[in-house]
Amino acid sequence: MILLDYKDRRPIYEQIVEKLKDLMICGVLEQDSQLPSVRSLATDLSINPNTIQRAYMELERRGFIYSVKGRGSFVADTTSILALKTSELKNKLGDWVEEAKRAGIKEDKAHSWLVEEWINEGTRSGGGVRE
Amino acid sequence: MILLDYKDRRPIYEQIVEKLKDLMICGVLEQDSQLPSVRSLATDLSINPNTIQRAYMELERRGFIYSVKGRGSFVADTTSILALKTSELKNKLGDWVEEAKRAGIKEDKAHSWLVEEWINEGTRSGGGVRE
Amino acid sequence: MILLDYKDRRPIYEQIVEKLKDLMICGVLEQDSQLPSVRSLATDLSINPNTIQRAYMELERRGFIYSVKGRGSFVADTTSILALKTSELKNKLGDWVEEAKRAGIKEDKAHSWLVEEWINEGTRSGGGVRE
Amino acid sequence: MILLDYKDRRPIYEQIVEKLKDLMICGVLEQDSQLPSVRSLATDLSINPNTIQRAYMELERRGFIYSVKGRGSFVADTTSILALKTSELKNKLGDWVEEAKRAGIKEDKAHSWLVEEWINEGTRSGGGVRE
DNA sequence: GTGGTCTAGACCACG
DNA sequence: GTGGTCTAGACCACC
Incomplete structure (x- = not known):
């Protein structure tokens, strides 16, 4: 679902942030649906979980997702996401x-x-x- | 002629590159006119000469200026500059x-x-x- | 009676504690009346019974409820509850x-x-x- | 200048954020003055530089400081800091x-x-x- | 199992 | 020297 470009100058975590943002805007990731867990996405992309963690933190900060300790991370209200993106x-x-x-x-x-x-x-x- | 913004996240040398590019496009710096020497611009902006050197290197790489060893750096053909920018x-x-x-x-x-x-x-x- | 907010960063058990505290202070839950059992409240809210257990434990620790083994949990003296809250x-x-x-x-x-x-x-x- | 409280439930980096914010509001740290470097503050507090890094990142995000790669971190416009705090x-x-x-x-x-x-x-x- | 925090040590870009 | 990114591995709180 996500392809990393190591030649890109931007940090990995930022690429992930942008890609997930796009997926949420396009409607691939629906409102309140669960994102892959920090660990699973990390192993999928063969990178360190901390990097994913940082990406998720950034997305939460910007209001695109919300995280619940012990349960997972979820897509926030998609209408407000679209407004942000616009x-x-x-x-x-x-x-x-x-x-x-x-x-x-x-x-x-x-x-x-x-x-x-x-x-x-x-x-x-x-x-x-x-x- | 150039004002640096240290709060800007972009590296200093990149700010200089952009600013000089603008000055060449606007016609303030005319074709084949000499740019300030690395050292003098460095002292003017009170920054490290290496930083200026890097900016000039970048401008030459992109074809905006040309350097003559022992003489200085000069503005390249402005029409091609405009084409590049466009x-x-x-x-x-x-x-x-x-x-x-x-x-x-x-x-x-x-x-x-x-x-x-x-x-x-x-x-x-x-x-x-x-x- | 209780609505959980998974977007809230606070742990679930803490939300339950706060909500029950409010209900006791507002007088919805009267003195010595029985609270819902751990299991029934857990199924009502479709969460893990452990979480309810922890909330009740916390409420008892703070003196808002008292538990009788084999019978259930009950609302403590409401005047002292109000004093605590104040x-x-x-x-x-x-x-x-x-x-x-x-x-x-x-x-x-x-x-x-x-x-x-x-x-x-x-x-x-x-x-x-x-x- | 900063005292950490390991008994505090809040994460270390958040304590640092709050403390530095206070110092900026009180005027101990003046506008555009340089903050201690990530590494030096880390050794001072005998914690990991990454923790300081995270605190500084958070402060920058909220607009309290600005960081320049290769130069250091600096106190942002204090009047806007006060407005934020208020x-x-x-x-x-x-x-x-x-x-x-x-x-x-x-x-x-x-x-x-x-x-x-x-x-x-x-x-x-x-x-x-x-x- | 989940997310969140911290440590230790590495490398990069910048000046 | 500075800040910034990434890895590896640990521990915690929560469910």
Whole structure:
């Protein structure tokens, strides 16, 4: 379900956080359903349980999951998860706009790029450009 | 000319790279004009010369500047610089689109956000999303 | 009669302790009336009997109930229960005051907050501060 | 500067977080001043550096400090720190009020307790009542 | 069995 | 030197 990329500069635990966040948003992981246990996911990915623990801690901090000692970790309210994600995305676009403006990009150019990129179905390698 | 933000999580050398890139794109630093020497910029910013060295190395690797041993570092062909920057920006937008699609954002929603964010003149603090 | 909140970080047995304490103070559970048996309450809440056992043990330790081997558990003297609860509350306020003082809060500020918070009827979500 | 209480049920890293937060609020640690390094504080308290690391991470997350790789950790903007702390305290008082209401405490009673507890100068043992 | 905390020691990126 | 990440293995609280 999760594939780690060791060439990626981002820490392992962050990759896990992002991937699980995506799975929750896409609806693969349903509300209040149980996540794999810290230990089992660790052995599945052949990494240390502490790394998973850290990822889960981060997800709980951001309100995506809730953990119950002795029982497990569970997916939080999915509607609020979607709201969180949407707000994140809008912020990211705002950052991009700011950068594009500084580089002298015009608004209509940006719109035409947006159209163009929207068509590209899975053309890119995946996971972000390391410029 | 350059202001460092130590609260920024990005490494210092990366901040310098970005800032110099911006200055070249905006036309403040003209083609073939000489960049400040490693040592002088280091003392100006009161940081370690190694850090400047690393920034210049990075800029040369990406094709934004060229260095001549014993003479200094110079701004590369600005048209190609602009092309590089433009391509970077487009890639970033592509990454964003991919992420937005995964989150179920519709294309017209994205366009309306783009319009909205384009209006916001300097509303955001600057430097990246602390999600 | 009791609703468990698995999202709450506090252990289940502690939630039960608190809830039963509240019910005794409010007078829903009268003095010397019998509490539900460990097994029946466990099946009602669909949790492990051990957890109920632990909650009852805790309540007896604190003097809120008394157990008779082979007969069941019973509500203790409600006046002393109220006294216990009152003393607990006063201690908690004392802790708060100490913390507020350290933070430089003035006494009249605290009083005005108290007035303000007293008006808020059920505004807060319940269960503790996620600071 | 920091005293750990191993009898305290709270984790070590949380004690450190609270203590440092207090020191920043009281003004002992001034804005932008450097905190002891992860390693030095660890040896000072004779605990593992990872524990300090976690405390610092938590403080950064909450906006009390900022960390720069290779340079150190520093006290964030103290005015916003005070605002954060004030909001936390008000929330805690709100929780207390809710509990007091449930226990049938009257508002004037609460005010008289507040006055009373405010007078008690350091009477209590320190650190919170384990009921 | 579960999550949570702590220790010990390693390696990396940064300055 | 600094902070940050990861591993390995231990112990605790809870269910």
